Amino acid sequence: MTWNKKKFKAQGSRLTIHYVARKDAGVYICKAAQITNQGSVVKTQPITLHVQYAPLAVEGRVDKAYGYIGARVNMTCSVDADPPADFSWTHEGRPMNTTDDVEFFRDNNTSVLSVRRSVMVNGESIYGKYVCDAENSIGNVKQEVNLEKGEPPPVPTLEKITPIGPTSIRIRILPTLSLHHLLKVTGYRIQYKKDIRDRDWQDGRYKDFKASGGEYYVIDALEKGQRYVIRAAAQNQAGYSAYSEARKVQLPPEVQDNGAEWPASNPSVLLAVVAGRMLVGKL
Known part of the structure; x- marks a missing residue:
């Protein structure tokens, strides 16, 4: 009996992978062969390896956002995680919850914090540092988004x-x-x-x-x-x-x-x- 998956090879019915990494996930094929004078029998069995890992920040994330009075602001927090992450947000250290003015949208390993325009009208207190905490059973990662005061572009012609x-x-x-x-x-x-x-x-x-x-x-x-x-x-x-x-x-x-x-x-x-x-x- 032999195991094979690109560079991984082992003899016997056991395959051991040291220092498991995310790239080791995938389908492994176990092949067993029996050869006799009457002929040979070959059977294969696929085994899927899932590698779980703590949330990791994805490349190309945005750590700065801009808003202005009277507009809606969406801030996005995306990670790569298995199992999928749970998300929570804070603003200047204060936990944020769903209200008439604040909404959260979730799509797999992405969380979007949407601050409605009614909050903007009340003043500029919504500016500052927002922290997204993505957590699963393996670990967590935090991402910061700094919301700064901006201006919409002029009307085009x-x-x-x-x-x-x-x-x-x-x-x-x-x-x-x-x-x-x-x-x-x-x-x-x-x-x-x-x-x-x-x-x-x-x-x-x-x-x-x-x-x-x-x-x-x-x-x-x-x-x-x-x-x-x-x-x-x-x-x-x-x-x-x-x-x-x-x-x-x-x-x-x-x-x-x-x-x-x-x-x-x-x-x-x-x-x-x-x-x-x-x-x-x-x-």
């Missing part, structure tokens, strides 16, 4: 919206400079909805984008021949800005036969709503 086919549009957003020197704009949320009477933004959809150097973003899977209303909000580590001024774009009913993008000589009409008046222009 939709410079140009261009149909690039019957079901897609390309949106140009002017680069947005953050007012806070440490809080660069990291992305944009673009909302869009059909331009139908009595339809509000709750009936619309949105798509999130990471900020790119060119600031061009594409929304696809739209309905051809339909007119849409578009707006955007900028995002940084503190949260989202207010939404931009809404603009409208009319999609063409069909693409060109050769599948090329619609040329500037065959422009689509854009409409912008400004101070209650309708301005009409061409791309």
Whole structure:
């Protein structure tokens, strides 16, 4: 009888692993062979080894968060643990419990502490050091998140919206400079909805984008021949800005036969709503 798992080999019916590590977990195969004059019989048996270990902080964790009055703040604590960890949070040494203003969300070995905006309105006392304690039957690990005062980014500007086919549009957003020197704009949320009477933004959809150097973003899977209303909000580590001024774009009913993008000589009409008046222009 022999055991094998990559570099592990042993004779006999027993396999001993010294200085067990997490990487030793997995499926081991025991193979037994009986050879006689009449023939041979070989049987295998898989044995799964589970290695339990204390919680370990995952790479890439964030130890700083930003918030501002009137916004919601989510702080995340993620670990790698077996068995799964239980979580508890403190703020400046004081235990935190679920209330109308504080919520906890759990997904396997991740805990999210969500501080609602009503706490923010009461003052800046929510800033400071938060400690997440992740614990299982083997041990525990603590993670700190420092919540600092931040500012949302300025409202972005939709410079140009261009149909690039019957079901897609390309949106140009002017680069947005953050007012806070440490809080660069990291992305944009673009909302869009059909331009139908009595339809509000709750009936619309949105798509999130990471900020790119060119600031061009594409929304696809739209309905051809339909007119849409578009707006955007900028995002940084503190949260989202207010939404931009809404603009409208009319999609063409069909693409060109050769599948090329619609040329500037065959422009689509854009409409912008400004101070209650309708301005009409061409791309």
